[in-house]
Amino acid sequence: MADNKSRVALVTGGTGGLGTAMCERLYKDGYKVVANYKDFTKALQWREEAKKWRENELRMGIDIHIVEGDVADFKSANAMMKEIEEEVGPVDILVNNAGITRDAPLHKMTPEQWHEVMDTNLNSVFNCSRAVIEGMIARGWGRIINISSVNGSKGAYGQTNYSAAKSAMYGFAKSLALETAKKGITVNCISPGYIGTAMVMAIKEEIRDKIVAQVPNPRFGKPEEIAKMVSYLASDDAAYITGANMAVNGGLHMY
Ligand code: CAA
Ligand code: NAP
Numbered sequence: 001m002a003d004n005k006s007r008v009a010l011v012t013g014g015t016g017g018l019g020t021a022m023c024e025r026l027y028k029d030g031y032k033v034v035a036n037y038k039d040f041t042k043a044l045q046w047r048e049e050a051k052k053w054r055e056n057e058l059r060m061g062i063d064i065h066i067v068e069g070d071v072a073d074f075k076s077a078n079a080m081m082k083e084i085e086e087e088v089g090p091v092d093i094l095v096n097n098a099g100i101t102r103d104a105p106l107h108k109m110t111p112e113q114w115h116e117v118m119d120t121n122l123n124s125v126f127n128c129s130r131a132v133i134e135g136m137i138a139r140g141w142g143r144i145i146n147i148s149s150v151n152g153s154k155g156a157y158g159q160t161n162y163s164a165a166k167s168a169m170y171g172f173a174k175s176l177a178l179e180t181a182k183k184g185i186t187v188n189c190i191s192p193g194y195i196g197t198a199m200v201m202a203i204k205e206e207i208r209d210k211i212v213a214q215v216p217n218p219r220f221g222k223p224e225e226i227a228k229m230v231s232y233l234a235s236d237d238a239a240y241i242t243g244a245n246m247a248v249n250g251g252l253h254m255y
Pocket of ligand 1 (some may be wrong): 101103104105108148149151152156157158159162192193194195199200203204205206210211
């Protein structure tokens, strides 16, 4: 059995709130970790921000590679995977974590808000998984972990786009799990509840208060609580878990 040191883990949107905790956890687990961030050609400051993020991690003794790439774009995602393979090694663990919200009730939602969310949250899962799956099959080992959401199974006010994208991840994971179960590959989803990252803090305070009041364990989750589930699903110990959806939501939605 290979040890973690020989395995490469990629976290898309890895410099974000949950992504950072996942990268740190996977690094501590011993993997070579790569954090993806958005394609700098669209805004130079993203590259600068990612470099600062890496330096900050290094100051804590955590050495994470960074790679730019727009996961919403098939060509960009493929170019990114090629770069990772050349510079670090082929991706063994793919965490499809990059995601955005563009909340609006459907009667106010624009086609742009719909398509941006579909491209970033769902089409990215195809783009990145497609780019790594043949290599995983050839090597006989792989882990794909989709970061879905409680709102993919529960629904949420103002999130027809986001909930549709997040629930589609479940169908994707189950089908790919069937295709790859004999090949040493597992494909799973994690559905976090509300976690205290920038994504959630962007919600108006009075609405946030209403949300917390609905959670049986009445607090927001911590990024580390999601990262630990990623760590487990990535490990050899989780070899018999595939096509599953792990709820980490403080009891907000049970299934
Ligand atoms: N829970 C409970 N009530 C909610 C709610 C929620 N999540 N979202 C909206 N409401 C309520 C509002 O409090 C308001 O109630 P009243 O009419 O009684 O005052 C009503 O719905 C309409 O809301 P707005 O007046 O805000 O309507 P708007 O058209 O101006 O804005 C909106 C619509 C942009 C969707 C805004 O309501 C909003 O931002 N809602 C929060 C959406 C949300 O929860 N997004 C989750 C983001 S975090 C995430 O997605 C991570 C994850 O996976 C869990
Ligand atoms: P976040 O801090 O905004 O992180 C998302 C990351 O994805 C950011 O770094 C973002 O970059 C990046 N990203 C966006 N579009 C991208 C693209 N096209 N290509 C590459 N990277 C891109 O939010 P988060 O809370 O950590 O969310 C991480 C994941 O968890 C998302 O999929 C989200 O839907 C899911 N989730 C979050 C919660 C929660 O409560 N926080 C709950 C359930 C599920 P920029 O910051 O530069 O835009």
